[in-house]
Amino acid sequence: MRTGVFLAARIGSRRLPRKALLPLDGMTILEAAMRALRQVEAGVYALLTDAASAPEFRTLAGAGGFELFEGPEEDVLGRYCLAARAFGVERIVRATGDNPLVSPAQTTRLLSLHDSGGFDLSHFLGPPLGTGVEVVEAAALYEAAKRATDPYEREHLTTHLYRNRHRYRVEEAVAPPEWTYSEGIVTVDTDADYRRVQRLFRELYRGVPLETEAVIAWLRRQGA
Numbered sequence: 025m026r027t028g029v030f031l032a033a034r035i036g037s038r039r040l041p042r043k044a045l046l047p048l049d050g051m052t053i054l055e056a057a058m059r060a061l062r063q064v065e066a067g068v069y070a071l072l073t074d075a076a077s078a079p080e081f082r083t084l085a086g087a088g089g090f091e092l093f094e095g096p097e098e099d100v101l102g103r104y105c106l107a108a109r110a111f112g113v114e115r116i117v118r119a120t121g122d123n124p125l126v127s128p129a130q131t132t133r134l135l136s137l138h139d140s141g142g143f144d145l146s147h148f149l150g151p152p153l154g155t156g157v158e159v160v161e162a163a164a165l166y167e168a169a170k171r172a173t174d175p176y177e178r179e180h181l182t183t184h185l186y187r188n189r190h191r192y193r194v195e196e197a198v199a200p201p202e203w204t205y206s207e208g209i210v211t212v213d214t215d216a217d218y219r220r221v222q223r224l225f226r227e228l229y230r231g232v233p234l235e236t237e238a239v240i241a242w243l244r245r246q247g248a
Contacts, residue, residue, distance in 0.1 A: 027135065028068035028113035029061050030104060031090065032181075033121025034097070035077040043212050044121040045080065049225040053212055054081070056124030056225075058088035060233035061117070063128035064135075068111045071121075072103055099178045105169045108162040115139075116165070118158040118181060122212045124221060127155045127236045130203060134159050137197055144192040145185045150199035152208030152243060155236050158182055164192055203236045208243040220248065 033044040033054055040046075044054040051059075054071075062069060071085040074097035085092040093110065095103030108116060117135065119126050130148060134157065138146040144164035148156050160182060168177070168184040177184040185192045198204075212218050224242055228234055 025115055025139070026068070026113045027066045027115045027117065028070060028108065028111050029064055029066045029117045029119065030070050030072050030107060031057060031061060031119045031121055032072045032100065032103075033077070033081065034073050035080050036074075036097075037122070039214055040212065040218065042080075043218065046212070046218055048124055048222060049229045052084065053124045053218075053221075054084060054121045055088055056233075057119065057121055057126055058085075058090055060124075060126050060128050061119055061131070062089050063233060064117060064131045066117065068113055070107060070111060072107050074103075098175070100181050101165065101169050101172060101178050101184070104181055105162075105165050108165065114162050116160050116162060118160055120211075123154040123210070124212065124225070125152075125155050125210045125234055125236075125239055126157060127151070127203075128233060129235055130155060130199070131157050131159075134197075138195065141195055142193065143195040145182055146195040146197065148199040148203065149196050150204035150206050151236055152205050152210050152239060154209060154211030155203075155239060156199075160185070167191075203240070205240040205243060208240060208248065210239060210243070220246075 069090045071090040078094045093107045138159040145160045147158045172184040
């Protein structure tokens with residue numbers, strides 16, 4: 025089973041433009057995500073973006089060990105399907121470029137859980153927002169792409185699968201206690217999010233990706 029780690033990012037985010045390129049302890053938010061995801065065993069590592077953003081990301085992607093793939097700007101479902109076919113992957117780890125604290129350990133365990141259960145789509149319930157990923161079968165995305173006509177389902181990759189659980193095997197596994205802190209937020213969507221994560225990296229980051237236990241401990245100390 026060929027697995028692809030697909031990291032999606034683009035320059036034109038509405039709330040916080042160019043957030044993937046914001047500095048974070050000597051690197052960018054995007055580079056932090058790539059460094060973490062490279063610790064996950066996979067056959068392909070690819071940064072999925074649109075044509076307008078590709079020139080901004082090309083050098084960073086190559087330096088981070090990611091291949092760059094250009095696809096439709098708004099049709100994210102179509103972009104993922106094109107990339108899955110281009111790279112010949114059967115299973116996808118879906119991550120986003122505004123999550124510099126994505127967890128390699130969570131991802132590895134989720135891949136094992138997904139594989140053992142034969143699911144179409146899997147994710148953990150309970151970890152801080154911004155530390156987790158989804159694992160989804162390429163075949164399920166191909167079917168969703170044929171059926172999904174709602175623009176929202178085209179823009180948001182796995183929405184069609186969640187809305188049609190009678191058709192797809194969706195696993196929402198409760199995370200282990202050490203990874204559970206659902207009120208925590210470390211995704212970067214607003215300037216306030218960025219300032220919080222910037223402070224976290226300044227206090228904790230020591231050159232290797234931070235894992236969820238350390239993130240949760242820091243958030244608890246901050247009352248966040």
